[in-house]
Amino acid sequence: MPTIMIQGCTSDAGKSTMVAALCRVLAKHSLRVTPFKPQNMALNSAVTIDGGEIGRAQAFQALAAGIPAHSDQNPVLLKPTSDCMAQVIIQGKVLGNLNAIDYHEYKKTAKNAVMDSWQRLSSLFDWVAVEGAGSPAEVNLREGDIANMGFAEEVDCPVWLVADIDRGGVFAHIIGTLACLSESEQARIQGFIINRFRGDIALLEPGITWLEEKTNKPVLAVIPYLHGLTIAAEDAIQTEHQGDGKFRILVLTLPHISNHTDFDPLRLHPEVTLTFSTPEQPLPSADLIIIPGSKNTRSDLAWLKHFHYDAAITRHLRYGGKVIGICGGYQMLGEWVDDPSDIEGELGRSAGLCFLPIGTTLHPVKQLKEVQGTLTLLNERVPVKGYEIHQGISQILESGTQQIIENTVDQSYIGCLSKDEMILGTYLHGVFDDPNACQLLLKWAGLNASVQPSIDTLYEQAIERLSTAFETAFEERQRGSLLTYLTGE
Structure with a gap:
């Protein structure tokens, strides 16, 4: 069944929000879609319909998809208890505490849970929208990788790479990430998403042209900076809109x-x-x-x-x-x-x-x-x-x-x-x-x-706003519908 993966040049590049947007767009077109994150490290979590625990971002993405949160959507969750130790949760249930070295060895076993959950979701849904973790350019973590390209290679799915232009150096982020990947991994990337753009896009066009010629890959969409977007944070504390009440x-x-x-x-x-x-x-x-x-x-x-x-x-x-x-x-x-x-x-x-x-x-x-x-x-x-x-x-x-x-x-x-x-x-x-x-x-x-208004109402408004911006930006860039691009129909 179709699987599409969104990876990021950096942490907080916009992977979570892009997957949420993609889930809502596909759901609005009457397709059954589920989010999936093979491995997540986060201290914000949620309880699932099957009595498990997953990352909060995947629960938010499930909301965008219009389905209940389920432990298969995030089969490996790491909750840090110290700088070198984390509680390991497999398919919603606590395995125990492992240090970084021991978990690196355990990943061979964790991979089985990842593939088991992905296969189960693939059999139930038309689309699986997958979120990577951190960056695929972390070459020190490549061996036994189940979070980024290791997973994409295993299931043979295409990858969209998202970069945050608001941080600065967006072209260096993209080119540098590609340089850290193997040839097969580079070939797997269909194109790029530039996230959080402010200003006149005409000023960005020369850079986009240079990037596309340099990589022979398209910029799929340029997503505008959406001020005041109310979404559930994966991990980082949100500081926008703190209010000015007495x-x-x-x-x-x-x-x-x-x-x-x-x-x-x-x-x-x-x-x-x-x-x-x-x-x-x-x-x-x-x-x-x-x-x-x-x-x-x-x-x-x-x-x-x-x-x-x-x-x-x-x-x-x-x-x-x-x-x-x-x-x-x-x-x-x-x-x-x-x-x-x-x-x-x-x-x-x-x-x-x-x-x-x-x-x-x-x-x-x-x-x-x-x-x-x-x-x-x-x-x-x-x-x-x-x-x-x-x-x-x-x-x-x-x-x-x-x-x-x-x-x-x-x-x-x-x-x-x-x-x-x-x-x-x-x-x-x-x-x-x-x-x-x-x-x-x-x-x-x-x-x-x-x-x-309830936070559920505010989340729903944010998902609609995000998905509309995502679909519009994609279709403006590709001069065609996102659904057609994905399905080839």
């Missing part, structure tokens, strides 16, 4: 911060100014401090204490500020975090920040749940949705502690409130996604905010 929210940028896409609804809220803290710097003043998720809770907890952020949070509370902890941040707010099974790389127990009456024990089996529930705050009840991804099981240590979020599917509780009602914690990722839940949480924190 209500100040500060998110602590932990060394192993994960799922910071939780805060997209706040980042886009017109009545909020959202700031991500600068690591190792004094915390600026805020109305609300959020401690986000973490892939290494005990290490990030030690980091917070080393830089005296615990004292800064105490001072913030003393002056009437509110605090929210999500997932790993929720665990840190408790009295202790215990790791008896060496989940995060070091046996032992760490004292928490002691702001919530909970204790957490890390377990080998990861909790992966989609949640439909109810948020109860300020004597109000509103629907809330999201997902859980965590290996800690937390217990309430004080009777009478107010539990605030109930998963109506299994009647479990996934969050609590401090006795003085100044501190809130939950395992629920996406807790701000529902506009009514977001409004109630902001009301508790001190802002009587208007109801914003």
Whole structure:
């Protein structure tokens, strides 16, 4: 079945967005299409319909394709726990922690999972839109490659190479990438996509002509810079559209911060100014401090204490500020975090920040749940949705502690409130996604905010805008339809 792969000259060149755009274009033409990323390294992840875990970008691409997220769409997910260690997730399930050298050896086995997932998707869909990882020019990683050209060669699929002109040096990026590839890999590249172009394209034409003559390959499309595009980030923290509202929210940028896409609804809220803290710097003043998720809770907890952020949070509370902890941040707010099974790389127990009456024990089996529930705050009840991804099981240590979020599917509780009602914690990722839940949480924190459009609505608008720009740019350059180019019909 047809497979097309988009690779990038660099990380963040636009591979994820181009695959999302391609998925939506094909879906709009009534073709069954699925995203696929053989290997992903990211700390933003999502829960799938089959109870697995994949990169957040692939879940976003599945949304663009109009299908549920499935673990086959990202069969190998690496979640770094340190500079040299990562949790390895195979077809949605945790394999364990491996260092870089051990994983390099394991890739021979991981390849089997990649091919198994690709073959299964190929049998179910008309098209598989594949995203590469990083850059195929990383010659040090070529042996046993399953993420870029190694995969493309194995399945014999064409490749489109995307380069980000906004970074500068776009022609050098393309020519340099080609120079690092073998002859067969160079031949596999059908053409180039120049992404994030600003200005008069007439000024770019001489460079395009030179590039096409130099490589004997076409520039397939020049995608304009789309300001204010609301998409779920694969890994890098998004800093655009932080808002200019009077209500100040500060998110602590932990060394192993994960799922910071939780805060997209706040980042886009017109009545909020959202700031991500600068690591190792004094915390600026805020109305609300959020401690986000973490892939290494005990290490990030030690980091917070080393830089005296615990004292800064105490001072913030003393002056009437509110605090929210999500997932790993929720665990840190408790009295202790215990790791008896060496989940995060070091046996032992760490004292928490002691702001919530909970204790957490890390377990080998990861909790992966989609949640439909109810948020109860300020004597109000509103629907809330999201997902859980965590290996800690937390217990309430004080009777009478107010539990605030109930998963109506299994009647479990996934969050609590401090006795003085100044501190809130939950395992629920996406807790701000529902506009009514977001409004109630902001009301508790001190802002009587208007109801914003849901993040799902904003994502959908962004996908439509992105896919239209992609298809238009392609057809302007090729003077024909994208669908005809792909199918040859």
